[in-house]
Amino acid sequence: MRKKLIDPNKLCMGCMEELEKPGLPCPRCGFDARRYQRPKNSLPLSEILNGKYLIGKAIGIGGFGITYIAWDFYQGKRVCVKEYFPRNLAVRDFHGSTYSEQISISINYSVQSYSQEPERAQSAYVKGLESYIREAENLSRYYLMPGIVSIRDFFYGNNTAYIVMEYIDGIDMKRYAAAQPGGRLAPEVVFTLLKVVFQALATIHRDNIIHRDISPDNIMLNRNLQAILIDFGAARDYGNAENAPVLLKHGYAPVEQYKKDGRQGPWTDVYSMCASMYYLMTGIRLPRSLDRQKEDAVQRLSVIGVPIGERQDQAIWKGLSIEADQRYQSVEELYRDLYGE
Secondary structure (H helix, E strand, O other), X not given: OOOOOOOHHHEOOOOOOEOOOOOOOOOOOOOOHHHOOOOOOOOOOOOEEOOOEEEEEEEEEOOOEEEEEXXXXXXXXXXXXXXXXXXXXXXXXXXXXXXXXXEEEEEOOOOHHHOOOHHHHHHHHHHHHHHHHHHHHHHHHHOOOOOEOOEEEEEEXXXXXXXXXXXXXXXEHHHXXXXXXXXXXXXXXXXXXXXXXXXXXXXXXXXXXXOOOOOHHXXXXXXXXXXXXXXXXXXXXXXXXXXXXXXXXXXXXXXXXXXXXXXXXXXXXXXXXXXXXXXXXXXXXXXOHHHHHHOOOOOOOOOOOOOOOHHHHHHHHHHOOOXXXXXXXXXXXXXXXXXXX
């Protein structure tokens, strides 16, 4: 069956649904292109990448990249496109008014940590770029595996790189929890939803890949309330994670991620998963792990009134150990104690 051809000028740049009245606000998502304020350094609306991806609004901006909703002309469906863009190393140059031919990424030598070492900044950017595509190639092996976002394509362009992923029509777990009574989820709900994510993590860890950026807003729930781990822009082979840029999310990153030479591995994702569960069950984001080293005021879940079993409470507490060697060394170990399997 042939796909219906859609005029790109009739697509809403906010949700990629076909508009009956182009130029007016979208009746489905409310997006109004006339009022769109393009985030700093992001691509303009309607830019076309690699000859087949129509770029819509920016839907996520992190330390490693910018994510856009997009339309795949070849498959006739909406997708997500993530652009490698380490915000402490890169700026975008727009020359003239013809965007499609003159967009480029250039190294920002004014960043304080590299201001005296432009060659080091250039080297860090290029290494990160190469690693970004390498990890995309690795993750493409898990296409359609439950619990992990499916990568459909990856390519270079504009002096940077792009990863094309499935579009997940749903809500991230941070917003989902905030919408519940008390702004938190019951332990049994958290464990049920995250079970498939633990299983997916165990699989990629066996292939020496760690996520390094797990948090409630990087776990999506689709329309069927199936959890899917997204945003692998920080993912690394954990044999090389020590050389990765120090870009992290406070409250979910363990101490080893704050150090250029910190020893990272599956235990790094263990901390982030446990910190995410702690947040989802309490609405409390943990202090920075570096601050916990100085004075740790974090309390066990049962102490602050979360109705959780002793075995599971102890498992999350161990996973939140400040020092890496005191945590579970694998997701499988944490999984066994959480689920009894």
